[in-house]
Amino acid sequence: MPCDEKKRRSLCPVTFALDQVGDKWSLLVVRDLMLLGKKTYGEFLESAEGIATNVLANRLKCLEAGGIIEKARDPENKRRYLYSLTEKGFDLTPILLEMIRWSAHHDSDAGIPKDFLDMIENDRERLIAKVRAGMTL
Amino acid sequence: MPCDEKKRRSLCPVTFALDQVGDKWSLLVVRDLMLLGKKTYGEFLESAEGIATNVLANRLKCLEAGGIIEKARDPENKRRYLYSLTEKGFDLTPILLEMIRWSAHHDSDAGIPKDFLDMIENDRERLIAKVRAGMTL
DNA sequence: GAGATTACTTGTATAATGCAAGTAATATTT
DNA sequence: AAATATTACTTGCATTATACAAGTAATCTC
Numbered sequence: 001m002p003c004d005e006k007k008r009r010s011l012c013p014v015t016f017a018l019d020q021v022g023d024k025w026s027l028l029v030v031r032d033l034m035l036l037g038k039k040t041y042g043e044f045l046e047s048a049e050g051i052a053t054n055v056l057a058n059r060l061k062c063l064e065a066g067g068i069i070e071k072a073r074d075p076e077n078k079r080r081y082l083y084s085l086t087e088k089g090f091d092l093t094p095i096l097l098e099m100i101r102w103s104a105h106h107d108s109d110a111g112i113p114k115d116f117l118d119m120i121e122n123d124r125e126r127l128i129a130k131v132r133a134g135m136t137l
Numbered sequence: 138m139p140c141d142e143k144k145r146r147s148l149c150p151v152t153f154a155l156d157q158v159g160d161k162w163s164l165l166v167v168r169d170l171m172l173l174g175k176k177t178y179g180e181f182l183e184s185a186e187g188i189a190t191n192v193l194a195n196r197l198k199c200l201e202a203g204g205i206i207e208k209a210r211d212p213e214n215k216r217r218y219l220y221s222l223t224e225k226g227f228d229l230t231p232i233l234l235e236m237i238r239w240s241a242h243h244d245s246d247a248g249i250p251k252d253f254l255d256m257i258e259n260d261r262e263r264l265i266a267k268v269r270a271g272m273t274l
Numbered sequence: 275g276a277g278a279t280t281a282c283t284t285g286t287a288t289a290a291t292g293c294a295a296g297t298a299a300t301a302t303t304t
Numbered sequence: 305a306a307a308t309a310t311t312a313c314t315t316g317c318a319t320t321a322t323a324c325a326a327g328t329a330a331t332c333t334c
Contacts, residue, residue, distance in 0.1 A: 009161075010185040013240030013249055014168045014233060022161045024146075031151045041281050048147040052323050057282060079280045079331040088243050094235040096151060102232060103150030106225050112150055178312050189292050194313060216300040216311045 003062030020066045021092065025051055025059050027099075030085070030092055033069065037136040039082045040074075068092070093128050140199030157203045158229065162188055162196050164236075167222070167229055170206065174273040176219045177211075205229070230265050 009015050021027050028049055032038035038047070044056055051059075060083065063069040068089040074080040085092075097120050104112045116137070119127045146152050158164050165186055169175035175184075181193055188196075197220065200206045205226040211217040234257050241249045253274070256264045 009187070011246065011248060012165075012168070012185065013237040013244065013247055014164060015186055016240040016244045016247070017236040018161050018164060022159070022164070024155050024159045027151060027155060027159065028149075031149070042279085045281095048149065049152055050146070050323095053282075054284085054324090055322065058321095077280085077332075079329095081281070091239055091242060095232060095239060098231040098235050099154040100150040102228055103153040105228060107150065107153045109148065110150055110153070111148060179310085182312095187292095190313075191293090191315085192291065195290095214301075214311085216298095218312070 003058070003065055017095075020068065021063075023059075025049075025055060026063060027092070027096065029056070029059055029063060030068070030089060031096060033083060033085050033089070034093060034096060034131060035137050037134075039084065040080055041083075044083075063089075090132050093131050094124070097124070097127065140195070140202055142202060154232075157205065158200075160196075162186075162192060163200060164229070164233065166193070166196055166200060167205070167226060168233060170220060170222050170226070171230060171233060171268060172274050174271075176221065177217055178220075181220075200226075227269050230268050231261070234261070234264065 008019060021030065028047065028051070029044055032044055032047055036047075038044055041056065041060070044060075045051065045053060060069065060071070064071055066088075067086055070084050070086055071081050072084070074082045100112060101117065101120050104110045104117050145156060158167065165184060165188070166181055169181055169184055173184075175181055178193065178197070181197075182188065182190060197206070197208070201208055203225075204223055206220050207223055208218050208220055211219045237249060238254065238257050241247045241254050253264075
């Protein structure tokens with residue numbers, strides 16, 4: 001179980017970000033919340049990458065401890081929790097979009113909708129606003 | 138030793154990026170090359186975060202295999218190698234800059250020079266050009 | 275009340291990391 | 305020219321994280 005709240009490897013801002021979301025799984029949970037409209041444990045588990053259930057539980061705990069996501073009981077089904085991004089979590093949007101842009105340029109079988117890519121490159125602010133407003137891919 | 142060239146967890150562009158640089162160390166090597174003017178194994182080892190020598194060796198190999206950095210003998214000292222970013226590596230600049238921006242906003246003791254932050258937010262393209270041209274912090 | 279959902283936890287084998295020490299090639303010093 | 309120092313690693317081993325399978329507790333449906 002990582003997410004040692006205390007341990008900070010350095011004061012570098014790049015390191016600050018990596019210490020919180022610099023692993024192979026955290027940003028995929030963020031992606032699910034930010035771009036794919038997923039909200040529950042079960043939905044995250046179903047994602048194509050096949051995260052292990054204990055790793056998912058750990059990442060949700062770490063992301064919540066880091067103030068990136070929030071957890072609330074689903075009022076309509078009390079055995080379910082609804083996860084959501086905090087402001088700090090939504091502020092990761094530009095990082096995710098730049099990762100998508102990088103992959104669009106360097107992954108031969110990227111398959112990113114052209115209009116989405118255009119929007120990243122030419123209308124970033126509006127795209128970010130739409131993501132924040134709940135737009136889903 | 139990760140960097141399984143073959144293994145791809147999914148076709149998602151976020152995953153594509155994470156599969157290559159989604160760990161706690163790779164982007165720190167990129168940062169050293171991109172923003173701190175470091176070029177050699179010994180310089181990377183000295184970075185504040187304290188990377189282990191075997192992990193550094195592995196990351197350099199993976200980044201090179203992924204076409205993100207290149208390795209060349211130093212003509213002036215043949216026991217030394219000079220590492221540098223490829224185009225693909227330089228294209229990570231926006232991701233790094235967005236990480237720095239995120240940290241500037243969410244890390245209370247961020248200590249990022251104000252003019253650098255202003256430049257990220259208001260004059261991105263010129264900043265990226267300067268980084269590519271070899272600007273160092 | 276019995277069975278199904280949902281969100282986890284636990285156990286265990288495998289893999290990655292951290293740390294200390296060692297090696298090989300080239301360069302410098304004496 | 306021999307001895308020492310640099311530089312870029314590799315190796316071995318203890319610790320930690322991950323993957324996989326199975327189990328549990330609370331709530332819901334029938």
